Amino acid sequence: ETYTSMLSIHQALATERELLQGLHTYLEEETRRLSDLRRFFTKIQTLHQELGTSVANPLSAYTLIKRLQSDWLNVVYSTEANNNLRALKVAYQRLEEDLPAYEDLEGAARAVMRLEDVYALSVKELAKGRFRRSTNAHLPDVYSPGHDFSLSADDCFHIGKVAYDMEDYYHSIPWLEEAVTLFRVSYGNWNTEDEGSLEDALDHLAFSYFKAGNISQALSLSQEFLHYDPSNKRVARNIQKYEKLLTAHPGRGNRAPVLQRPNVTHLETRDVYEALCQTLDSQSTGSHQPGLHCSYETHGDPFLLLQPLKREMLHRQPDLALYHHFVSDGEAEKIKALAAPWLQRSVVASGEKQQKVDYRISKSAWLKDTLDPVLVALDRRIAALTGLNIHPPFAEYLQVVNYGLGGHYEPHFDHATSRKSPLYRMKSGNRIATLMIYLSSVEAGGSTAFIHANISVPAVKNAALFWWNLHRNGRGNEDTLHAGCPVLAGDKWVANKWFHEYGQEFRRPCGVHPED
Numbered sequence: 001e002t003y004t005s006m007l008s009i010h011q012a013l014a015t016e017r018e019l020l021q022g023l024h025t026y027l028e029e030e031t032r033r034l035s036d037l038r039r040f041f042t043k044i045q046t047l048h049q050e051l052g053t054s055v056a057n058p059l060s061a062y063t064l065i066k067r068l069q070s071d072w073l074n075v076v077y078s079t080e081a082n083n084n085l086r087a088l089k090v091a092y093q094r095l096e097e098d099l100p101a102y103e104d105l106e107g108a109a110r111a112v113m114r115l116e117d118v119y120a121l122s123v124k125e126l127a128k129g130r131f132r133r134s135t136n137a138h139l140p141d142v143y144s145p146g147h148d149f150s151l152s153a154d155d156c157f158h159i160g161k162v163a164y165d166m167e168d169y170y171h172s173i174p175w176l177e178e179a180v181t182l183f184r185v186s187y188g189n190w191n192t193e194d195e196g197s198l199e200d201a202l203d204h205l206a207f208s209y210f211k212a213g214n215i216s217q218a219l220s221l222s223q224e225f226l227h228y229d230p231s232n233k234r235v236a237r238n239i240q241k242y243e244k245l246l247t248a249h250p251g252r253g254n255r256a257p258v259l260q261r262p263n264v265t266h267l268e269t270r271d272v273y274e275a276l277c278q279t280l281d282s283q284s285t286g287s288h289q290p291g292l293h294c295s296y297e298t299h300g301d302p303f304l305l306l307q308p309l310k311r312e313m314l315h316r317q318p319d320l321a322l323y324h325h326f327v328s329d330g331e332a333e334k335i336k337a338l339a340a341p342w343l344q345r346s347v348v349a350s351g352e353k354q355q356k357v358d359y360r361i362s363k364s365a366w367l368k369d370t371l372d373p374v375l376v377a378l379d380r381r382i383a384a385l386t387g388l389n390i391h392p393p394f395a396e397y398l399q400v401v402n403y404g405l406g407g408h409y410e411p412h413f414d415h416a417t418s419r420k421s422p423l424y425r426m427k428s429g430n431r432i433a434t435l436m437i438y439l440s441s442v443e444a445g446g447s448t449a450f451i452h453a454n455i456s457v458p459a460v461k462n463a464a465l466f467w468w469n470l471h472r473n474g475r476g477n478e479d480t481l482h483a484g485c486p487v488l489a490g491d492k493w494v495a496n497k498w499f500h501e502y503g504q505e506f507r508r509p510c511g512v513h514p515e516d
């Protein structure tokens with residue numbers, strides 16, 4: 001699960017550093033071995049030439065015999081090369097269990113495709129390392145990496161192959177197109193590290209086009225394949241099949257494929273969600289509402305008198321309040337450090353169970369306040385902000401979340417929408433309110449999008465966002481549907497504090513209007 005949190009990706013970087021060290025040692029040893037071999041060659045060559053045709057000198061004759069009996073044997077049967085290779089493999093094997101598995105590569109490839117979709121990025125540009133929109137190419141890049149970067153033919157091939165294996169031809173076609181284009185350029189220069197080849201890419205691309213209904217593309221790519229590998233019977237048969245189809249249905253083959261993005265059933269709100277995610281720096285996409293202002297708040301709490309909260313109202317109905325500088329840099333770092341050793345793949349409530357799902361990609365940890373005085377102080381401050389009872393089971397422990405590659409949390413409610421939800425296991429009712437603290441900023445992407453409120457909140461480091469999930473009468477407020485947009489670049493950390501209904505009866509009593 002390397003790709004599911006940025007912390008694991010940092011750990012992967014340390015693993016690669018060790019592999020590099022191992023390969024460096026190997027190269028040094030092998031270079032030394034080869035230069036010694038060259039020395040031997042030059043020495044023997046000189047001695048051999050000096051001898052000419054005469055072996056009158058008994059010493060020369062002696063060394064010739066010795067060389068042939070012993071020196072050559074030692075050189076040819078030297079175990080040094082094997083030893084060097086073995087050391088390289090041992091160093092690799094020692095790290096093997098830390099290496100990403102195939103599911104990680106799959107997850108990472110899917111993350112790239114998710115970024116491509118949600119931020120409407122062009123695959124061609126992505127392959128060149130540029131984050132440019134496919135629709136509005138004149139807009140500035142969505143993100144500009146600090147240094148140049150581009151993907152190799154094999155990098156693109158792998159992404160295409162992951163999509164292909166999922167029968168997702170919508171994504172496999174553009175990625176395999178890139179792979180084919182790049183493999184054509186480098187044809188004949190094989191890289192040891194490459195898994196795919198021009199033939200592989202052509203084969204997968206041809207079949208993707210066939211599945212997408214573009215027979216003539218499938219045909220011409222297969223013909224190109226056969227040019228490189230004329231003895232391949234399977235592809236030859238495919239060509240016959242494609243030709244037959246084209247004669248049977250002339251005109252059908254030229255139809256450009258109109259592929260739909262693979263359906264994600266729980267994303268009925270996809271268009272709004274993606275539009276909100278794409279408003280990378282501005283906030284609400286709708287009109288400005290009255291009642292949005294900034295204020296200092298003490299809530300009559302002596303604890304807040306010396307350092308009032310800095311509240312910015314971002315939205316009304318549902319009310320979204322952003323409290324700036326709610327934690328300090330030091331506190332944010334401490335909280336992340338406390339969570340780091342406990343991070344586990346995040347789960348969501350699904351029916352009666354908790355489950356890992358593709359629509360929430362992150363790792364998270366639960367921190368009990370007794371773990372560290374910083375958490376005690378934080379709870380005290382959260383209680384002052386919300387005026388709510390923070391003692392378990394009336395509130396949950398602090399949940400610290402670190403997003404991964406393309407990490408996101410698709411539109412969801414924080415409260416339970418079914419009586420069977422595991423959220424009720426605490427026997428303190430539903431989640432009445434959320435306080436979410438941004439423990440980091442994000443280089444690009446990663447805003448919090450409120451779908452029905454039509455507002456996206458960029459991660460403001462050290463700020464905390466508060467909202468009520470339930471109406472005063474206990475019914476869920478559907479307008480709180482929200483999401484964590486995919487992280488396009490950077491490392492996103494948040495911490496959630498969820499309050500439950502029980503214990504808050506006198507702190508948030510029922511209103512006059514049932515739907516308050």
Ligand SMILES: O=C(O)CCC(=O)C(=O)O
Pocket residue numbers: 401409414446447448449482483484485494496
């Ligand atoms: O990361 C975000 O912006 C939202 C996170 C969220 O909604 C959650 O963890 O429940």
Ligand SMILES: [Fe+2]
Pocket residue numbers: 412413414482
């Ligand atoms: Fe949430």
